[in-house]
Amino acid sequence: DRTxxxxxxxxxxxxxxxxxxxxxxxxxxxxxxxxxxxxxxxxLVTSSAQELYRSVGYDEVEPGKWMILPLG
Structure with a gap:
């Protein structure tokens, strides 16, 4: 199994x-x-720190909630 x-x-x-x-x-x-x-x-899920996560490469999946950081 692979993560x-x-x-x-x-x-x-x-x-x-x-x-x-x-x-x-x-x-x-x-x-x-x-x-x-x-x-x-x-x-991850966040409603309060989206700017922080965006600043390090995360994208919104669902506005105001889900975010994703694609790797590799």
Missing amino acids: TFAWLCDVYVPREARGRGLAKALLAAVRARMEEYGVPRVL
Whole structure:
């Protein structure tokens, strides 16, 4: 069996630590690891952080909700 996607959930940076690039660093690490494992896509659901995910390459699948990051 081969993995067809990774599910990303519960990414959180405390308010006092925001603005330092921590979320982008976490997402870059997730992307690198999933590419290393050969996972073809990462899926998530968010209504509050779409701009963040768009900024690192995710696309909306369902506006205001589902997003996808195609890999490799």
